[in-house]
Amino acid sequence: MRTAMGVWRWRRNPLRRPTDLFEAWVAFAAVVCVLVVAPAVGWATGLQVDGTLQRAAREQRQERQLVPAVVLRAAPEPPARAESDAAAADRQTPARTQVVASWIAPDGTSRQGTVPAAEEPPRPGDRFRMWTDSGGRLVGRPLDPSAASFHATMAGLAAALGLAVLVETVRRLVVRRLMHRRYSCLDRARAAAGPDWGRAGAGS
Known part of the structure; x- marks a missing residue:
């Protein structure tokens, strides 16, 4: 005005x-x-x-699906991670534990690979659900509306x-x-x- x-x-x-x-x-x-x-x-x-x-x-909700998975064993830690444990402790940023798990892809095939653990500490035989694409590959959670x-x-x-x-x-x-x-x-x-x-x- x-x-x-x-x-x-x-x-x-x-x-x-x-x-x-x-x-x-x-x-x-x-x-x-x-x-x-x-x-x-x-x-x-x-x-x-x-x-x-x-x-x-x-599109992500159509392409990605939750599938059941089973923990087989803990994944071996890479040398780089073992060397940086002291630095990680100083930063106080806990990292997700990696486990070897098996799951059934949406197309019915059996898959196995290294994925982040759903719970801490992971135990062999633990069951959890994770997101995969139509080919059974591990993907992130679909974008929420x-x-x-x-x-x-x-x-x-x-x-x-x-x-x-x-x-x-x-x-x-x-x-x-x-x-x-x-x-x-x-x-x-x-x-x-x-x-x-x-x-x-x-x-x-």
């Missing part, structure tokens, strides 16, 4: 400089972009991202905020350029007036 009043105030003001009106219109355009354009861009971005993630979530909506919302907010920051940055750069131009015009006017400018009786 203040920006709109500023544009109106500079319409017929006798003290108005061309840069004053231009600055007011730049501020008015920035307000419109921040209040109207940025939310619209964020909303459109969120819808697009949500549609893409929801399609990916549906609510998680997809959350990520889409965050993407929309980030797009709106990024556009608002960009608009404000451009406005500040334009205002700074206008200020430099005003100072340059003032310096030229002072130089043209001469050293006696402002003195009583100057020029008489």
